[in-house]
Amino acid sequence: MLYATRERKMENIETILWVVFGVSAILYFWVGKSFISQPDYNVPSIFRNPAVGKILVLAPQLGFLIVAILGFVLTDNGWWYLGAVIAAAVVLSSRPQSF
Numbered sequence: 001m002l003y004a005t006r007e008r009k010m011e012n013i014e015t016i017l018w019v020v021f022g023v024s025a026i027l028y029f030w031v032g033k034s035f036i037s038q039p040d041y042n043v044p045s046i047f048r049n050p051a052v053g054k055i056l057v058l059a060p061q062l063g064f065l066i067v068a069i070l071g072f073v074l075t076d077n078g079w080w081y082l083g084a085v086i087a088a089a090v091v092l093s094s095r096p097q098s099f
Contacts, residue, residue, distance in 0.1 A: 010075060010076075013070075013074050013075060014075055017067050017070060017071055017074075017075070017081060020063050020066060020067055021063070021064070021067045021081070021084060021085070021088070023063065024059070024060040024061075024063030024064050024067065024088075025060070025088045025092060027056070027059060027060040027063070028060035028061070028064070028088065028089075028092050029092045031056050031057055031060065031094075032092065032093060032094030033094060034047075035047050035053070035056070035057070036057075036094040037094040064085045064088070064089065067081050067084075067085055068081055068082050068085045
């Protein structure tokens with residue numbers, strides 16, 4: 001039976017955290033562009049269902065929170081994850097369209 005070393009486990013955990021961060025960032029950007037910054041009459045039909053809309057709005061924020069917390073708990077370099085989450089939230093935040 002093969003046992004993974006601590007370094008190998010750490011690499012797997014870091015890979016999973018970066019994948020969760022990437023998916024959350026993409027979803028955060030898409031929701032911001034297609035829902036948050038648009039007027040009510042110009043949103044995709046997927047957001048017309050209140051439950052799905054709420055899940056799509058809250059899922060990236062929950063993903064960012066999970067990455068920031070687990071970055072500190074499970075790895076030795078949690079500040080990188082916290083910095084990446086803050087940078088993504090600042091850079092990818094939606095701004096209202098000027099009409």
